[in-house]
Amino acid sequence: xxxxxxxxxxxxxxxxxxxxxxxxxxxxxxxxxxxxxxxxxxxxxxxxxxxxxxxxxxxxxxxxxxxxxxxxxxxxxxxxxxxxxxxxxxxxxxxxxxxxxxxxxxxxxxxxxxxxxxxxxxxxxxxxxxxxxxxxxxxxxxxxxxxxxxxxxxxxxxxxxxxxxxxxxxxxxxxxxxxxxxxxxxxxxxxxxxxxxxxxxxxxxxxxxxxxxxxxxxxxxxxxxxxxxxxxxxxxxxxxxxxxxxxxxxxxxxxxxxxxxxx
Amino acid sequence: xxxxxxxxxxxxxxxxxxxxxxxxxxxxxxxxxxxxxxxxxxxxxxxxxxxxxxxxxxxxxxxxxxxxxxxxxxxxxxxxxxxxxxxxxxxxxxxxxxxxxxxxxxxxxxxxxxxxxxxxxxxxxxxxxxxxxxxxxxxxxxxxxxxxxxxxxxxxxxxxxxxxxxxxxxxxxxxxxxxxxxxxxxxxxxxxxxxxxxxxxxxxxxxxxxxxxxxxxxxxxxxxxxxxxx
Numbered sequence: 001x002x003x004x005x006x007x008x009x010x011x012x013x014x015x016x017x018x019x020x021x022x023x024x025x026x027x028x029x030x031x032x033x034x035x036x037x038x039x040x041x042x043x044x045x046x047x048x049x050x051x052x053x054x055x056x057x058x059x060x061x062x063x064x065x066x067x068x069x070x071x072x073x074x075x076x077x078x079x080x081x082x083x084x085x086x087x088x089x090x091x092x093x094x095x096x097x098x099x100x101x102x103x104x105x106x107x108x109x110x111x112x113x114x115x116x117x118x119x120x121x122x123x124x125x126x127x128x129x130x131x132x133x134x135x136x137x138x139x140x141x142x143x144x145x146x147x148x149x150x151x152x153x154x155x156x157x158x159x160x161x162x163x164x165x166x167x168x169x170x171x172x173x174x175x176x177x178x179x180x181x182x183x184x185x186x187x188x189x190x191x192x193x194x195x196x197x198x199x200x201x202x203x204x205x206x207x208x209x210x211x212x213x214x215x216x217x218x219x220x221x222x223x224x225x226x227x228x229x230x231x232x233x234x235x236x237x238x239x240x241x242x243x244x245x246x247x248x249x250x251x252x253x254x255x256x257x258x259x260x261x262x263x
Numbered sequence: 264x265x266x267x268x269x270x271x272x273x274x275x276x277x278x279x280x281x282x283x284x285x286x287x288x289x290x291x292x293x294x295x296x297x298x299x300x301x302x303x304x305x306x307x308x309x310x311x312x313x314x315x316x317x318x319x320x321x322x323x324x325x326x327x328x329x330x331x332x333x334x335x336x337x338x339x340x341x342x343x344x345x346x347x348x349x350x351x352x353x354x355x356x357x358x359x360x361x362x363x364x365x366x367x368x369x370x371x372x373x374x375x376x377x378x379x380x381x382x383x384x385x386x387x388x389x390x391x392x393x394x395x396x397x398x399x400x401x402x403x404x405x406x407x408x409x410x411x412x413x414x415x416x417x418x419x420x421x422x423x424x425x426x427x428x429x430x431x432x433x434x435x436x437x438x439x440x441x442x443x444x445x446x447x448x449x450x451x452x453x454x455x456x457x458x459x460x461x462x463x464x465x466x467x468x469x470x471x472x473x474x475x476x477x478x479x480x481x482x483x484x485x486x487x488x489x490x491x492x493x
Contacts, residue, residue, distance in 0.1 A: 043322065061324055061352045072391060114279075116295070116304060121392050123352040151279050154323025154417065156304040158295065159280030196280045196302065236278045236306055240321060240473060 006184045012170040019181065025174040028164065028224050033144070033235035035152045041128075043153025045235070047145040050178060051135035056145035058153040061123035069124070074117035076124040079108035081142055083131040103139045104129075110143055110163075110192040110201040116156040125155060136182035137165050140190050143202065148232050152239065159196040160232050164224035165189060166217035173213050175220045189217050193225035274473065276321075277303040283316050291317025307417075308473065321473070325351040325416035325446040327394050331385045332403075334411065334444035335396065337377050342369045347381065350413065350446040353394050357383065361397040363404070380406040380450060382442055406442070409452030412462055414469045416447035421472045422465055429468065429478060436485040437461040460485065 006012075013019055023029070029050030038044035041057035064070035081103040085094045107129065115125065127149065129142040140163040147161040167177045169185035182188055187209045192202025200222075209217065277283065281303040283294060290296040293305040294317055303309070307318040327333070327349065335355065339346035343366075345357045359366040364374055375381070382403050387395035398404065414422065422443055423430050434441055439453030439461045451461050464481055471477060 042324070063352055063354070120352060151306045152322060154305055154307075154320050156293070156295075156323075157279045158302070158304065160278065194280075233278050233281075237276050240276050 006180065010180075012181060012184060013172050013174075017172075019169070019174065019178075021178060025172055026220055026223070028176045028227060029178065031144075031228060031231050033148055033231050035148050035235045035239040041149075041153075043149045043151070043155070045145045045148035045152060047141050047148075049137065049141045049144070050176075051133060052131070052138055052141045053133035054138060054141040054145045055130045055132060056142065056149040057128045057130075058125065058146070058149040058155065059128075060125040060153070061120040061155070062126070064122060064124035070122045073121050075115070075120035075122075077108045077112045077115055077117065077127065078124050079104045079111065079127040079129065079146065081107060081129045081131070081139070083134060083138070087131045087134045103142065106202055106204070107139065107143050107146060110161055111146060111150065113199070113201045114147070114157045114159055114161055114194060115150065116158070119156055125150070125153075134179075136177050136179045136188075137190070139163075139202075140165050140176075140192075143192050144228055144232065148235055151236055159194050160229060161192050161194055161201055162225040162229035162232060163190065163192045163202060164221050164228055165191065166221035166224070168207065168209055168213055168217065173217045173220065175217075175224045187213075187217075189214070189221060191218065191221040191225060193222050193229075195226055195229045275309045276307070277309050277318055278306050279304055283309060283318075284311075286316075289315035291315040293318030293320050320417045322415060323417050325349070327351055327353070327355070327385045327388050327392075327446075329385055329388055331445040332442075333383055333385060333396070333446040334406070334442060334448035334450050335381050335383050335446075336411070336448075337375050337379045337381065340372050340375075340377065342371065345371060345375055347383065347396060349383075349394070349396070350416070350444075350448055351394075353392050355383075355385075355394040355396045357381070357396050357398065361386070361395070361399055363399055375405055380409075380411055382406055382444070382450070406450050406452075409440070409450050410458055410462075412449050412451065412465065414447050414449065414465060416445070418469045418472045419443060419445055419447055421477065422449070422468050424478065429481065432478070432482060432485070433461055433464060436482075437464070 032048040034046045037046045043058040045056045047054045061075050081100050085092050127146045131138045143163040166175045166189045168187040169181045187207025189205045283301045285300050290301045295304045301316050303318045305320045307320040310317050335347035335349045337345050338348045343359050347355045347357050349355045383396045383398050386397045437457040437460050439451050439457050442450045451458050
């Protein structure tokens, strides 16, 4: 971050009020979600959000290991956020770091709020988020993908969590910041939102905002989350309705999996 | 059993958080109620009955229910019990008192070893989800030979079919012995070619579980394969 300064001739917001990539302040980057992309995972989702590419996989509920973590009354939602070494401009040193620990923690806490954890005592629901390509806003993309993957895995939950960020760039409150806006902007507020109950399950702030700016940004982020929510629901519904319409089904192949199971 | 009422309701797919109804009906499986409204809690197909609303899930783990017939795999042996993996988040101990043989303390391994496949029944699930299983009932036993395949537990009712119609057809057409556990494990024994055919048919059922006219499709598939001799 902050390696090269913003060239003097580039304006984050131009005189027409448009942003670097031509969006208006309340406009999101294009978002595409696909559910059920991984065969081996119980549930999965792939999200392309602007130049972000994020994959989420869910396993479980399954027996919780290590044993001492398990809760006799509810399930544990364990999240693991990881950035691929090739996801950013300069190679990221692989492995967990302070930032990925933080994001893992906040995402698992956000998801714990919607999952019916009391249905599965002593188990853990494991969520793996892999960032393949990053362009600011990966925690929001990760949370969005993770909640679709959870639903795809058949985990009972109160609602999906939709997530989007707001921020302040060139003294303007905008929604869904891209890389340049994040790096050279003044503030960033990622929001995780549960539309049905109108609850906020994730809220962070990086940078300085006045109270008015914050309130405006929060409302813009919530409005964007509602759009994200619709795309999430469509992705889940599409997963099954698309297949029902699929006419030519390839002949099933006997796979190694079956042979492995056999004695 | 689900097949009939879901068909009539045009198979509306719901996602968690969807409002299903504002009514005093009972919130069935896959749903929850809040403030007099019933919402979906799982991805599935909405199913409305006279007194309740439920969601038939399209995915999910197997949750044991008392009385379920399941196919388990021995994963560990203790001096007075076997630990059975039942394809659920919880392992199930099978106590020596619950098997059809008289087993002396410490002689469990003489009867069944790790990797053995057993046909058992769930006899107890408590609020902490501790499970007890039994092999003492008609037809319950250790399964020798054959092969085991796994499908999503939510698709088991489709493999069995209405009043067992689908599974009966599979058995007749492939001449295999088949046991379908509620936990999504299926044990098949017969001629190798026939096993392969049965496995393919079951995979097809799993893939197209929510399609209409599934029985006819499977019948056609089985008929076409039997002629070629695979």
